[in-house]
Amino acid sequence: MPRAWYTPLAVAAALAEIVLIAVGTHVAFSWLLVWVPAVSGLALAVAAYRSATASAEGSLRTFWRRVMVAMTAVLLAAVSQVADLATTTWSGMPPIGARTLLLYVVGTLLAIAALLRLPGGGRSRSRLTTAVLDVAVVAVTAGIGASAYQGWFIDRFGVSGSAWWLNIAMMAIAVAGIVVVVKIMSAGQSPVPRAALWWLAPVGIAGPLSTVLMTLLLPWPHLNGSAAVLPFVGLLGVLAARSEGPAAVSHQSSRRGTAVPLVATGLTSVLLATVYVRTGDLGTAQVAGTVALLLLVVARQAVALAENARLLGAVAHRAAHDDLTGLYNRRHFTEAVAPGHTVVMIDLRDFRAINDGLGPEAGDALLVAFAGRLTELAGPGAVVARIGGDEFGVLLPGATDFAARLVAATAEPLRAAGHDMIVDVSVGIGDSYRDAEIALREAAGGRVVRYDASLECELRQRATLAADLRRALTDGEFHLLYQPVVALPGGELDGVESLVRWRRPTGEVVSPADFIPVAEDTGLIVELGAWILDTACARAATWPGLRSVAVNVSARQLLDPALPDVVAAALSRHGVPPSRLTIEITETAVFGGGRALATVKALSALGVSIALDDFGTGHSSLGLLRTCPVDAIKVDKSFVDGLGGTPEQEAIVTALTGIAETMGLRTVAEGVETAEQARRLHQLGYRHAQGFHFARPLPAEAIDDLLRQRQPAAA
Structure with a gap:
């Protein structure tokens, strides 16, 4: 990166040249004075390119090194022109020797070579067509301008050998500018920042402009057209070297699509009008070039319109379709x-x-x-x-x-x-x-x-129930019942399962089958579940004789990463050992793993027991016993109902107890309603059960009484 002070010095040199030209039209001074800013500006550009070369890598470093060599040649040409002036006596047009012109041409050709060797690419066919037409528009416009310049130059300087050398040098510099513009528009990608290329583009007008200024400054021999433009060549070089930003990636845009033909036709119109006013006639080359330019502009705009139509179609398609599946959105x-x-x-x-x-x-x-x-x-x-x-x-x-x-x-x-x-x-x-x-x-x-219309009614009822549910949480309308889990065969109280109930202030009882799904849909199950955990832990602290107090946790709660912290806080708040809390989950909730399974593992790490509820009715039950940290399985009532029937009906219950025993898991049979079911379960190896045969869900006070009595829960 060029040093920061290069830019202000280059600006100062350009401003100094402007001041000298302005003052020189009124006051005579040494002709050498106007060359100080010129040579200084070029020297700053060479130094800036050298710094850019040192800080760059790869092809960008190679580019800056080539441009530095080209600018060095231009700097030597300026010094050579000063020597021409110092060693020659002249009147009228300041002299420019063959050596000086050769150095200008060499520097220009080196710059053109550096630009042409820049890598490019990354274009679609339509964008390449647009770029080719843009290049043609610029080239034809430049050709029309060159024909006008050529006529003016011959009229002003004649056709002597030295004049032709001067003309070649000036045209070469102009071509350099055109090459820069063409490269910007034709390169899909380039290691050089786009801003740097645009700073270099105006250098092309320096040659023709210097010859024009030479004729304009003839009344003041101490002033020079070359010296007038060279500080600005140096300034543009410094600005190019310090440019940062993305590489020159060509983007087809409506802004460029409009600017290129408009600028080209505008400049051509002004040029032709000037020539016609000055000479009263237009040359064949100018007329032919104008026709070619108009045809190119029409073709360019037709391609741009087609491309815009394609882009609009793509935008419209994307606005109406899903990106992943390609279906409508x-x-x-x-x-x-x-x-x-x-x-x-x-x-x-x-x-x-x-x-x-x-x-x-x-x-x-x-x-x-x-x-x-x-x-x-x-x-x-x-x-x-x-x-x-x-x-x-x-x-x-x-x-x-x-x-x-x-x-x-x-x-x-x-x-x-x-x-x-x-x-x-x-x-x-x-x-x-x-x-x-x-x-x-x-x-x-x-x-x-x-x-059908009844669904509207149900929807309103669910919305009303959701609102009532939130209010009930605030007003404390929920309470817990506890269903005993007993030991077989005697029916001794071993633990309890916590079950939430909702009684409105009017005495109406809302079924869990109605409010639990609503709580799941609305997310209120997280808040309700936290209350259930806290209440169950508070009760567990007063029942030291119970082996376990179980709490059901929903699939929605398992997706909450804060659940392990909620459980740990409730246990700590009430002084309950983690081993006395059982978290009951469903197979479906943890099927597929993910966040839910990670939460279960975090709960298990706390030391609480994990039980799979309604086992055998969900997904991939046996696979879960390997992937999920399970301590107990609760066999679903639908399997228990088959006891006492055919061997086929008992097969699953028999298999499950064998699997659990092999894996070291505790089994609890759910939904036991008869003494015969209890007896058969014990024969099959089950040691824990729950169901209406032993007890219905009871209030906490009833569990207190059972613990005091320490009698079997069923005769």
């Missing part, structure tokens, strides 16, 4: 719903468990695979959309059997990310988007529900 789907259509809303069951267990890539692959299946089932006349997350929508013309075909298709596994997955769905059907959404909410759990 929610916005387009809702706008497409019209009377006479059937709206089907679909939700993938247990997608979160799959996403957590197998990873986001597998989850995304499953969504893409399901989108393909959905599109195939819906047919060409349907609008298929991904509404968001794992929710999809299908808009069908009229009533169809689509839902039935979809449910039947879920029996076939989907291949995604190397896995064969069976995905269940919940389906809501309606005549409008809102109706289908309401039906989908009711279908949660893997059902197909069609909207």
Whole structure:
């Protein structure tokens, strides 16, 4: 990076030159004075390029080194021009020797070579076409300008050998500027910052401008056109060397697409008008160039319009489609719903468990695979959309059997990310988007529900229940009952399971089957669960004779990373040993691992016991016994009901106790309702049970009495 003081010195040199030119038109002084800022500015540019070379790497370092060599040649040319002036007596046009002109040409050619050797690329065909047309527009514009300059130059300087040398030098410098502009527009990528290239572009006008200034400054022999422009060449070089930012990556934009033809035609129009006013005629080259320029501009704008149309089409497509699946998105789907259509809303069951267990890539692959299946089932006349997350929508013309075909298709596994997955769905059907959404909410759990007016009523009831639930938490309307867990065969009280109940101030009892799902949906289960844990631990502290107090924890609670801290705080607050608390979870809650399983492991690390509730009714039960830190399994009532029947009906109960004994797990049989069931369970190896045969859920005071009596809970 060039030193910070290079820039202000280069600016000072350029300003000093302006002041000298302005003063020199009124006061005579030594001709050498105007060359001090000129040579100083060029020397600063060389120093700036050298610093840029030292701090750069790779191809960028090579570029700055080549440009430094080119600018050094220009600096030597300026010094040579000073020597020409010092050793020659002249009147009129200041002399420029062959050596000086050669150095200017060499410096210019070296700069052009440095630019042409810059790497480029990274373009599409349409952008390359646009760039080629831009380059052609610039080239034709430059050609028209060159023809006008050539006529002026010959008229002013004649066709002598020295004049032709001067003309070649000035045209070479102009070509250098054109090459810079062309390189900027044609290079898809370049190691040189775009700002640096744009700072170098105006250098091309330095040569022609210096010859124009030479003629304008003829009345003042101590002034010189070359000296007038060289400080600005140095300043532009310093600014280029200190430029930072991204490499020159060409972006097709409407700004450049408009600027290139407008600037080209504008400059050409001004130039031709000036020539015509001055001479009263236009040359053949100028007329032909103007026609070519107009054709190129028309072609350039046609390509730009086509590209803009393509981009607008891509933007419109992206605005209406889902990036992952390629289906329509929610916005387009809702706008497409019209009377006479059937709206089907679909939700993938247990997608979160799959996403957590197998990873986001597998989850995304499953969504893409399901989108393909959905599109195939819906047919060409349907609008298929991904509404968001794992929710999809299908808009069908009229009533169809689509839902039935979809449910039947879920029996076939989907291949995604190397896995064969069976995905269940919940389906809501309606005549409008809102109706289908309401039906989908009711279908949660893997059902197909069609909207009817009764669902509106249920929805309002659930909303009312959610509001009442929040108020009930604040007003303390909840209480716990405790169902005994007894030891077999005698029925001695061993532990209790905490069960939450809600009694309104009016005396009305709200069933857990009604309020627990609402608490799950609203997230209030987290707050309610914290209250249950605290209340159960407070009671456990007063029941030292019980081996365990169990608390049910929902799937939603397991997704809360703060749950282990809540449990630890409740145990500590009431002085309960962790081993006396049992956390009961369902298999479905931890299927697939992820955050839920991590929470269970954190709870187990606290020292509390983990029990799998309703064992045998969820996902991959036996696999969970290996991956989840389980201490006990609670065999579901549906298996207990089969006791006393055929050997096939008892097979699962028999197998489970054998597996548990082998793995060192405690088993608890749930839903025991008869003495015969209790006796048979004991014969099969079960040592703990709970159910109405022993006791219904009891208030805390009843558990106090049982502990005092220390008598069997059933005769």
